[in-house]
Amino acid sequence: xxxxxxxxxxxxxxxxxxxxxxxxxxxxxxxxxxxxxxxxxxxxxxxxxxxxxxxxxxxxxxxxxxxxxxxxxxxxxxxxxxxxxxxxxxxxxxxxxxxxxxxxxxxxxxxxxxxxxxxxxxxxxxxxxxxxxxxxxxxxxxxxxxxxxxxxxxxxxxxxxxxxxxxxxxxxxxxxxxxxxxxxxxxxxxxxxxxxxxxxxxxxxxxxxx
Amino acid sequence: xxxxxxxxxxxxxxxxxxxxxxxxxxxxxxxxxxxxxxxxxxxxxxxxxxxxxxxxxxxxxxxxxxxxxxxxxxxxxxxxxxxxxxxxxxxxxxxxxxxxxxxxxxxxxxxxxxxxxxxxxxxxxxxxxxxxxxxxxxxxxxxxxxxxxx
Numbered sequence: 278x279x280x281x282x283x284x285x286x287x288x289x290x291x292x293x294x295x296x297x298x299x300x301x302x303x304x305x306x307x308x309x310x311x312x313x314x315x316x317x318x319x320x321x322x323x324x325x326x327x328x329x330x331x332x333x334x335x336x337x338x339x340x341x342x343x344x345x346x347x348x349x350x351x352x353x354x355x356x357x358x359x360x361x362x363x364x365x366x367x368x369x370x371x372x373x374x375x376x377x378x379x380x381x382x383x384x385x386x387x388x389x390x391x392x393x394x395x396x397x398x399x400x401x402x403x404x405x406x407x408x409x410x411x412x413x414x415x416x417x418x419x420x421x422x423x424x425x426x427x428x429x430x431x432x433x434x435x436x437x438x439x440x441x442x443x444x445x446x447x448x449x450x451x452x453x454x455x456x457x458x459x460x461x462x463x464x465x466x467x468x469x470x471x472x473x474x475x476x477x478x479x480x481x482x483x484x485x486x487x
Numbered sequence: 488x489x490x491x492x493x494x495x496x497x498x499x500x501x502x503x504x505x506x507x508x509x510x511x512x513x514x515x516x517x518x519x520x521x522x523x524x525x526x527x528x529x530x531x532x533x534x535x536x537x538x539x540x541x542x543x544x545x546x547x548x549x550x551x552x553x554x555x556x557x558x559x560x561x562x563x564x565x566x567x568x569x570x571x572x573x574x575x576x577x578x579x580x581x582x583x584x585x586x587x588x589x590x591x592x593x594x595x596x597x598x599x600x601x602x603x604x605x606x607x608x609x610x611x612x613x614x615x616x617x618x619x620x621x622x623x624x625x626x627x628x629x630x631x632x633x634x635x636x637x
Contacts, residue, residue, distance in 0.1 A: 355604045356582055362604035403564075408616060420630060427617065439617065443627065444534055446619050449584045452601050456548075 311409035311428045311435040312402035318347050319397050319413070326392045336389045344386060349436035350378040352429070356438060357451045361459050369464055376471045377451075383475065393417075397424075409435060526553060526572035527611035531585045531598075534620035536567040538596040539587055545571050545598045552577045555598060567620070571598065579615070580605040586619040596621065 325331065325339045354374040355362050365373065396416040403410045407430040415422040427439040439448045458467045536558055545553035553573035561568050573579060582603030589596055600615075609615065 359582075359604055360580065360602040363606075405616075420633065441619075444620055444622065446584060446586075446617065449586060449601060449617070449619055452584065456601070 309434065310402065311404065311426075312399060312411045314347060314435050315411045315413070315426055315428075315437075316399060318343055323397065326389060333390050337386055340386055340389060341382070344382075347437055349429075349431075349438055350374060350381070352436065352438045353377070353381075353448065356448045357455060358459075359452050359456065361456060365464065372468065373464075376468065376475070380471055380474060525575040527575055528556065529571050529573055529579065529609055529611075529613060529615055531569055531571070531615040531618050532561060532564070533567045533569065533585075533587060533618050535623065536569060536587055536596075537621045537623075538589070539569070539598070539621070540596070543595065543597050545573060545600060547577070547600045547602060552600070569598070578608040581607045581609050581613075582617065583609070583615055584617045584619065585615045587621045 321343055322340055325336050328336075331339070351374050354370075354377045357377060358365070358373065362370065398414045398416060400412040400414060402412070409428045409430070411426040411428065413424050413426070415424055423441075423443060425441040425444075426437050427441070428435045428437050430436075439446055441447070455467060458470055462469075539555065539558060541555055541558055543555045544551050545555065553571050556570045556572045559568045559570075560566075579600060580603040582605040584601045584603070586599045586601070587596055588599045
């Protein structure tokens, strides 16, 4: 009987200890503010971009994991499809997330070659509950381009779910165009359209000088 | 005598009918929310609502679902705060994006709602978090003209 009592006590203490550890662990993450996380990501990215000893493939390979760590592509995919997401099967959702992630990667991470000494200035951070807004400005020679990151807290850390460039939301932009495609030609049509863009990633970038 | 009463009643009825028509027209044309559907209020913070007027339409996929009830200034951030009266039977997911759009090239400004994927719906008095303000076309054009010069 006594042995059982001791066993229960040990179990209880273990439970308490794990709760305390978990809470502390959470606090460690919580102490990292959205802007400090973005600052780390952007500084690390700029360092890679400014390293003259790296080839463009090496740069991409180094930047990719950094971006994947801070951007929640599943949440972005869900938000991009908006109300249409509810009508998709699990398989279609997975397929869309994979395609959309690759599409964003080819459109943005592949732009590393066009880097020409831009600087990033952190302006402000606003947190409201589990959501945050980090405002930055990209300095390109004398031009200032406002870029705002929208982040959410999933209980462990902050993740980016949308990017506003010049006040235009990336998610909103894709939400409108994908909604139009979905209404016109269904999921298959949307996937075909995305495949087409994935096949010709440079089609839209042909006007850029780099 | 009898016929006189008859005429007076007729005139009276005619007057009542006239008043009824006037009331109906006032309510209908003046957009008095007497006959309108029940609405609930949602707010949204925009960087700019330049050109948007009180009473402007709130649309989803081009369908009117409400109107702008008021436009004010946030005293802390100096952002524009708009309040929208949305029809009771239209449920708005919490991750909906609100954008200020222009009807045509020089048309009126209106608020477009793009519903999100969330299963949680906004309740009366709540705020739409993700918004896109009016696009400053002149600002953008001048920015890129200067960039081209370099």
